[in-house]
Amino acid sequence: MSKKEGMAFGVTATSPKWNKTKYRGPTSTQELSRRDxxxxxxxxxxxxxxxxxxxxSMLGMSTTLMLTWEGILVYFGSGLSNGGSAGLFCSYFISWVGFLAVMTSLAELASIAPTSSGQYHWVYMLSPVSIRKLLSYLTGWLSIAVWQAxxxxxxxxxxxxxxxxxxxxxxxxxxSKGWHGTLLIWSAVLLAFTVNSVLGxxxxxxxxxxxxxxxxxxFAIVVPxxxxxxxxxxxxxxTQWNNDGGWNSMGLSFLxxxxxxxxxxxxxxxxxxMAEETHNAAIVVPWNIIITVMxxxxxxxxxxxxxxxxxxDLESAMKTATGxxxxxxxxxxTHSYSGxxxxxxxxxxLSYAACFGQFATASRQLWAFARDRxxxxxxxxxxxxxxxxxxxxxxxxxCSISLLLSLINIGSHQALNNILSFTVSSWEAASSIPLALLLWNRATGRIKTVSYSIDDDRPDKTLVWGxxxxxxxxGTCINAFALTWIVVAFFFSFWPGDRSVEPESMNYSSLMTGFWFVFGVxxxxxxxxxxxxxxxxxx
Incomplete structure (x- = not known):
């Protein structure tokens, strides 16, 4: 392996002092820029x-594009059907802890290689030479689908x-008509396009x-x-557990x-x-990830x-005509229409605002992958x-991809749920690969804590912690738990909400994810x- 190739996947160290002394961060703007x-x-x-x-500013983008508390409002109904209020509460804690573990391990990788390429770059630098290019490519292929969707x-x-x-x-x-929804989707996408171009x-x-x-x-919602x-x-x-999906056990319904x-x-x-547009990215990006999840x-x-x-009245809420x-x-x-x-x-x-950050992230991910052909x-x-x-x-x-995807809404009112499931499963697949490789590199001791003079033809000794x-x-325990959790979550992301499956209620994420993966191969x-x-x- 040549010296340049080693640099390409971010594993060579250029400053021995950087890892031998306690990192205190840049002391001036110029030093910060030089370090980046x-x-x-x-x-x-x-x-x-x-x-x-x-x-x-990055914390603002990260917290809002996730739509966490907003998403809880939107999607909690399906959780009540499978699990009930008790199951929903327990699953939230499990998901929170699981994501915190996943993000902690990904934050370590973001510190090693703070680049907009993200997961596919990390996969390349962590993989065995024989499968490096294929694994990296498929990870990048899945990643661009996640953010575009x-x-x-x-x-x-x-x-x-x-x-x-x-x-x-x-x-x-x-x-309500499907084409009404499509035009409204276009309004959100075009507004996000304007913010990311004219107001970029x-x-x-x-x-x-x-x-x-x-x-x-x-607080404006919780207090009232x-x-x-x-x-x-x-x-x-x-104490209320529900199994309205008709599954064989309450545990399966919960999952x-x-x-x-x-x-x-x-x-x-x-x-x-967004790492290549963030000051002091090797420190700010990892901390941003953790603080965002918290x-x-x-x-x-x-x-x-x-x-x-x-x-x-739960029955009335679940049968509401508003959807x-x-x-x-x-x-x-409130007993008030205006309220x-x-x-x-x-x-x-905030959903419109989330489009701004998601749009920016999607375009940077696409640009980074294009930069690497x-x-x-x-x-x-x-x-x-x-x-x-x-x-x-x-x-x-x-912008064009989002406008085209919105046409799905004309033919199916379940488009949102299917896109959500596809996004979740593809993200889990794209993130599980670097997590597995990071755990393997940890177990084999390939990632070093100090910089030293290395032989560029020996890639197994060139990885250096950020x-x-x-x-x-x-770190290893968190990494192992994160990998275990994301594999389980990936498996159940393909399941429909009801055992009695009909075309309208089918979870098509397995078909969508499988098609995109096979097309990528x-x-x-x-x-x-x-x-x-x-x-x-x-x-």
């Missing part, structure tokens, strides 16, 4: 995007929330402002509900319903793909408990606007392997 450029140079990449994000999913959420409000306020005159330079400031909306919006709603007892919340609490945590790694985990738990204690039980719960709490509308507008506005038309997608320092072609393609890591043996065999050689060396 040094990290990219070590990975074989040039600094072509402008670093505009700091901790607060996530933009469309949030747009679909915006559309269905608006339609739910129309049904609430005009139950007799409004007749101000995106960090916008995300910082949205962070405050995300936090204040939580706790004050106005009739609350049920703790015994009813923590099937767990996707309800997994979905709101997907996207916690969004900061990874903040959103706490907010999601608060919203879940509030909803469970204030849900009132969302939480809208009916809001109405039962309910105002409360629903909070997660609606991964997707079709890479020579166009890798271009960066010299004035705005934004990958505008990737931004335009992301400045952010979990001490051993805790085919494309790699026919075309991709000729051009994709792993992360391209630019320096």
């Amino acid at each position: 450029e040094s990290h990219l140079s070590r990975l074989g990449k040039k600094q072509v995007l402008k670093r505009r994000f700091g901790m607060v 996530m933009v469309a999913m949030s747009g679909c959420l915006c559309a269905t929330l608006i339609q739910g409000l129309l049904v609430l306020n005009h139950p007799e005159s409004y007749d 330079r101000w995106l960090p400031k916008i995300e910082g402002f949205i962070l405050y909306l995300h936090l204040l919006g939580f 509900m706790l004050h106005l709603a009739k609350r049920v007892t703790a015994k009813e919340v923590f 099937v319903g767990m996707i309800t609490t997994i979905g709101p945590f997907v996207g916690a790694d969004g900061a990874v793909h 903040i959103n985990g706490c907010l999601g738990l608060g919203m879940l408990l509030t909803t469970l204690f204030c849900m009132g 969302y039980p939480f809208i009916q719960i809001f109405f039962d709490s 309910t509308t105002l409360m629903v507008c909070i997660p609606l506005i 991964g997707p079709p038309f890479s020579n166009r997608l890798l271009l960066v606007n010299p004035n705005s320092f934004l990958p505008m072609n990737a931004v335009i393609v992301t 400045p952010w890591r979990v001490p051993e043996p805790l 085919g494309y790699y065999a026919v075309h991709g392997r000729k051009y994709y050689k792993g992360p391209v060396v630019e320096t």
Whole structure:
């Protein structure tokens, strides 16, 4: 292996002092910039995007694009069907702990290689030489699908929330149509496109402002509900188990319903793909990932408990014509159409705002993969606007893909659930590969804690920990638990919500994920392997 190839997957160390002394962080802006450029140079990449994000602005993007407490409101109904209120509460804790473990291990990788490429770059640097390119390519192929689908999913959420409000306020005159939803999805996608293109330079400031909306919006919903709603007892919340899906056991029903609490945590790694636009990325990105999961985990738990204690007549809420039980719960709490509308507008506005961050992350992931000659038309997608320092072609393609995906909504009202399941399963698949490889490298002692003079032809001795890591043996235990949890979650992400499956209630994520994976393998065999050689060396 040549020296340049080693640099390409971010495993050579250039500063022995960096790992021999305690990391204290940059002491000046110039030193910070030099350190960021040094990290990219070590990975074989040039600094072509402008670093505009700091901790607060990136935290705003990461927390809002996940839609955790907002997602709990939207999806908790299916969790009640499989598991009940007690099962929903338990599964939330399991999902939170599981995601925290996964994100901790991914944060360590983000510190080793702070690049927008993310998972597929890490897979390349951790894999055996014989399968490095194929595994890396398939990971990148899955990753771009995750983020492109996530933009469309949030747009679909915006559309269905608006339609739910129309049904609430005009139950007799409004007749919901699929094409109505598609046009509303387009409004969310085009707004996100505008923010990421025309207003791209101000995106960090916008995300910082949205962070405050995300936090204040939580209290703007929780406080009225706790004050106005009739609350049920703790015994009813923590002892009620349901198996409305007709599964053979309550345990199986519980595991099937767990996707309800997994979905709101997907996207916690969004900061990874913005690493090349973040100051002091080797430290800020890992901490951002962990803080994001902790903040959103706490907010999601608060919203879940509030909803469970204030849900009132569950049968009425589940049969609501609005399509969302939480809208009916809001109405039962306030007994006011205007009050309910105002409360629903909070997660609606934040869903639009989530599109901004998801759109940015999706375009950067696509751009990074194109930079390494991964997707079709890479020579166009890798271009960066010299004035705005934004990958505008990737931004335009992301917009186009989301607009096309929204057409699914015309033919199926279950589009949101199917896209959610596809996003969850693809993200779990793309993240499980680097987790498994990281555990293998840990077990074999390939990742070193200090820098030293190395033989570039011996890649098994060139991996060096970044400045952010979990001490051993805790790091290995967390890594092993994270891998175990994500494999179980991946398996159950394909299950339908009801044992009596009909075409309308079928979970098509297995078909969608399988098709995308097989298509990726085919494309790699026919075309991709000729051009994709792993992360391209630019320096």
